[in-house]
Amino acid sequence: MxxxxxxxxxxxxxxxxxxxxxxxxxxxxxxxxxxxRVYVAHMDRVEVIDARTHQPVLQLSPTPGVHGAAPAPDLNRVFTSNGSSDSMGVFDMTTGQLLETVKVGKKPDAIIYDSLTQRVFTFNGKSNDVTAVDAVTLKVLAASIPAGGVPEFAVANGKGQVYFNIEDTAQMAVLDTRSMSITSHYSLAxxxxxxxxxxxxxxxxxxxxxxxxxxxxxxxxxxxxxxxxxxxxxxxxxxxxxxxxxxxxxxxxxxxxxxxxxxxxxxxxxxxxxxxxxxxxxxxxxxxxxxxxxxxxxxxxxxxxxxxxxxxxxxxxxxxxxx
Incomplete structure (x- = not known):
């Protein structure tokens, strides 16, 4: 380079x-x-790589059509967005064991864990919405929060806001993790x-x-x-x-x-x-x-x-x- x-x-x-x-x-x-640790979404599994040794240490499976993984270290869990099954996988972070599968919106793509509220959010590309799940009880708290378009990648600030791109309208959306609602959109033109x-x-x-x-x-x-x-x-x-x-x-x-x-x-x-x-x-x-x-x-x-x-x-x- x-x-x-x-x-x-x-x-x-x-x-x-x-x-x-x-x-x-x-x-x-x-x-x-x-x-x-690095989590690599890989078709029907998530490969877990130790970033210090550069060696694979774990594999999370099954994750049909997985798009992403969201680690929750405080809960010793990893959550996956399984695009082919419209579901979220819940795995033990230490053993890689599948603990539960939770139904979410259609074709979940990005996935974010918010440590402030201990909630997981999946951004569903086919149903154009966001699903909120309690990361402890695994109860669906909001099945369909309208995104206003096709949601793409997301980031959390740890203070109660998640920002995510909306692909088809070229906008940024702001999600309040406490109220589980979209508080604003603005153009990315x-x-x-x-x-x-x-x-x-x-x-x-x-x-x-x-x-x-x-x-x-x-x-x-x-x-x-x-x-x-x-x-x-x-x-x-x-x-x-x-x-x-x-x-x-x-x-x-x-x-x-x-x-x-x-x-x-x-x-x-x-x-x-x-x-x-x-x-x-x-x-x-x-x-x-x-x-x-x-x-x-x-x-x-x-x-x-x-x-x-x-x-x-x-x-x-x-x-x-x-x-």
Whole structure:
């Protein structure tokens, strides 16, 4: 990878590839930064990787059509969004044992655990709503909170708010975890079809968009603060060490974004790996993790069509951030 002098630091470096057996289909990757574990949603299972040793330590299964996992360390549980069965899986964090399956909305995609209320929220892409579940009793508290469109990735601030992209209307939605209601929406224009989302310590939000830009917004004011060009095919975003990251899967690049003068954002795009479109960070270890595979041929960048993967080549990239 090339030096990123324009954003004030050296580019992140690919330091390791962790092979993961099984099908070459995946979606979100999430992290428990206290336990330094990475959760890789992987078709019908979730692979759990120890971020310190870079070794697989657990597998959560069955998770039919899983899109994401939400660890709840205070409850020793992990929750999964099972898109093929319209359900949420509940697993023991230590043993990986399936404890319960809870029915939620149609095609749950993103999933978030809110430690403040001890509630889990699934963001359901086909029913255009959010389901709220008590993470302790596993009782459904709100079966269908209208999202106002197709919900995508979500982040929680730990203070009672969850922010999530709405893909088809290019908006940001704000969910109050106490009242279990949507309190506001605001436009992310000029973003088209926002998917991946990250949040910085100031609670500014970084949405990656189908039209190859990242928009930065302030939910406290409900406004877009800036935009930065990225590559094509991003489906995730991360924040670490003062930078936002966009993994551009179709282009095989990684865009690093930093604020220059207040309210002005700049980015540098460097080579990464084709297919690496989702990402998560462990700030204490100063590492990023992005799943991908090897591919038979390039994807169609004009139509954002993902390429066909070579069987048995699924892997997790470990990318170190210079400090």
């Amino acid at each position: 090339l030096a990123s002098s324009a954003v004030g630091h050296a580019a992140p470096q690919l330091t390791q590839e962790i092979p993961i057996p099984g099908a070459t289909r995946w979606d979100y990757v999430t992290a428990d930064t206290r336990a330094h 000029p973003c088209d079809e926002p998917s991946g989302l990250a949040m910085d310590p100031q609670e500014r939000l970084y949405s990656v968009c189908r039209n190859a830009i990242m928009v930065i917004s302030d939910p406290s004011r409900g406004v877009v603060m800036g935009q930065v060009p990225i590559g094509k095919g991003a489906d995730g975003a991360a924040w670490m060490d003062g930078f936002a990251y966009s993994p551009n899967g179709l282009d095989g690049t990684l865009t690093v974004v930093k604020e220059g003068p207040p309210g002005q954002f700049v980015g540098v795009t460097t080579p990464s790996a084709q297919g690496a479109r989702t990402i998560v960070a462990d700030p204490e270890l100063h590492e990023l993790y992005s799943p991908t595979a090897d591919f038979k041929e390039p994807g169609d960048k004009d139509h954002l069509k993902r390429p066909a993967a070579v069987p048995d080549t699924f892997k997790l990239l470990v990318i170190s951030s210079p400090r």
